[in-house]
Amino acid sequence: MEFSKLKLRSQIAPAGFAIQRPDGGFVIRREQKHELLKLVAGALLVHLLFVPLAHAAPPDQEPTTVYVVQLDDTLSAIASRYDSTVQALVQANGIKDPNLIHPGQRLVIPSASPPQEPATQAQVHVVHRGETLYRIAQLYGTTVQALVAANNLADPNLIHRGQKLIIPSAMASPAEPLPAPFVAVELTPSPIVQGQTLVVKVKAEGIVGLSGLYDKDRPVVFVEGEQQTLGERWALVGIHALTEVGAHPLKLTATDAEGQQTEVLLSVPVVDGGYGVENIVLPPDRSALLDPDLIKAEWERLAQVFGVFGRQQLWAGPFIVPAEGPITSQFGTRRSYNGGPARSYHEGIDYDVPPGAAVLAANDGQVALAEPLTVRGNAVIIDHGLGIHSGYYHLSEINVQEGQQVKQGNVVGKVGDTGLATGPHLHWEIRVRGINVDPAQWTWQTIP
Numbered sequence: 001m002e003f004s005k006l007k008l009r010s011q012i013a014p015a016g017f018a019i020q021r022p023d024g025g026f027v028i029r030r031e032q033k034h035e036l037l038k039l040v041a042g043a044l045l046v047h048l049l050f051v052p053l054a055h056a057a058p059p060d061q062e063p064t065t066v067y068v069v070q071l072d073d074t075l076s077a078i079a080s081r082y083d084s085t086v087q088a089l090v091q092a093n094g095i096k097d098p099n100l101i102h103p104g105q106r107l108v109i110p111s112a113s114p115p116q117e118p119a120t121q122a123q124v125h126v127v128h129r130g131e132t133l134y135r136i137a138q139l140y141g142t143t144v145q146a147l148v149a150a151n152n153l154a155d156p157n158l159i160h161r162g163q164k165l166i167i168p169s170a171m172a173s174p175a176e177p178l179p180a181p182f183v184a185v186e187l188t189p190s191p192i193v194q195g196q197t198l199v200v201k202v203k204a205e206g207i208v209g210l211s212g213l214y215d216k217d218r219p220v221v222f223v224e225g226e227q228q229t230l231g232e233r234w235a236l237v238g239i240h241a242l243t244e245v246g247a248h249p250l251k252l253t254a255t256d257a258e259g260q261q262t263e264v265l266l267s268v269p270v271v272d273g274g275y276g277v278e279n280i281v282l283p284p285d286r287s288a289l290l291d292p293d294l295i296k297a298e299w300e301r302l303a304q305v306f307g308v309f310g311r312q313q314l315w316a317g318p319f320i321v322p323a324e325g326p327i328t329s330q331f332g333t334r335r336s337y338n339g340g341p342a343r344s345y346h347e348g349i350d351y352d353v354p355p356g357a358a359v360l361a362a363n364d365g366q367v368a369l370a371e372p373l374t375v376r377g378n379a380v381i382i383d384h385g386l387g388i389h390s391g392y393y394h395l396s397e398i399n400v401q402e403g404q405q406v407k408q409g410n411v412v413g414k415v416g417d418t419g420l421a422t423g424p425h426l427h428w429e430i431r432v433r434g435i436n437v438d439p440a441q442w443t444w445q446t447i448p
């Protein structure tokens with residue numbers, strides 16, 4: 001659904017904006033308490049986001065920022081602009097090749113001073129939708145009773161969204177070490193930006209099963225690691241672009257040979273993507289294509305496609321950008337139509353490419369859909385296995401057939417303006433089990 005040519009006004013958030021300080025990774029290992037302290041510090045710092053600025057960032061310490069890479073930026077130029085170093089940026093962002101950064105990539109700019117230890121002052125936690133006092137107590141390694149006492153709560157079952165709870169410093173003690181059979185859990189990236197893909201890696205000894213649940217209702221499905229990392233399993237979780245900022249629960253359950261189950265509860269710190277807002281004004285003839293029935297029917301067809309996928313990983317290495325051209329609309333941009341509320345967001349990246357230009361498969365896979373759709377126009381969707389799909393829309397020509405195997409770089413179609421498009425361009429998207437994620441992350445990072 002592209003209307004970039006019709007865009008009349010556009011308010012894009014400034015490139016730099018305050019978020020939490022980086023916690024330097026999110027690796028926890030059994031019986032390594034210093035790592036656990038980092039984990040707890042990370043969880044606490046997330047909640048500092050909701051505390052008045054005086055608490056979150058004392059005047060002598062600059063808040064950390066996220067910077068969106070612009071065309072022709074270099075890491076050293078960004079480092080000098082923020083009075084940082086290339087090494088610090090490489091470390092904070094897990095960059096493999098400092099010469100390889102991409103427009104649209106979001107970089108955490110670490111501050112010069114080490115992260116502040118949060119245990120010296122009282123914390124304030126702002127209650128999120130669906131949170132319980134029990135869950136909050138777990139998050140801070142405290143008890144429901146202690147929270148009730150500290151906040152003079154009449155009824156522990158009655159807390160509401162937006163309520164501010166005091167977490168006294170004495171309560172901010174480290175969580176328990178990982179219970180056996182868990183050996184290590186790694187969440188990458190952490191903190192994670194709205195719309196990114198989370199990689200969960202788990203090492204556990206002598207287990208026969210491992211399952212997970214994100215945000216209480218999203219199954220996290222693990223696959224075995226490769227030969228050289230025997231005993232390690234990994235899973236991918238698409239973090240929705242509109243997901244609420246803050247800590248989200250991730251529960252992991254391991255089953256041993258005797259059928260005994262062990263659970264660990266982690267929290268995934270999600271930070272604001274700083275996505276801009278664009279208002280799109282539709283001419284009357286195009287507005288008809290926003291008909292909810294039409295959109296629903298097409299979505300049902302797509303849900304069928306995204307609900308079926310290969311059990312093997314077909315992709316390898318980073319994805320390639322499927323067509324050369326300037327980006328006209330970034331993933332995640334909030335969209336309002338005809339001045340209404342910004343309820344939707346851009347589910348992929350739009351590239352301004354001349355009509356007829358080749359559109360390439362971003363990675364290996366099997367064609368899951370190759371047909372004209374009403375809103376998305378001539379469409380190709382590739383199944384890369386394990387719930388990963390890539391979509392290529394508004395094509396003038398489709399050059400593959402459903403069921404066909406494709407290799408990275410194969411031509412799948414030609415750029416066009418079919419469907420709800422106001423001019424030739426390519427819309428490219430990636431989904432993780434049906435959840436749209438930022439495709440750019442898949443081009444600069446090898447996942448998992």
Ligand SMILES: [Zn+2]
Pocket residue numbers: 001002329346347348349350426427428
């Ligand atoms: Zn688009």
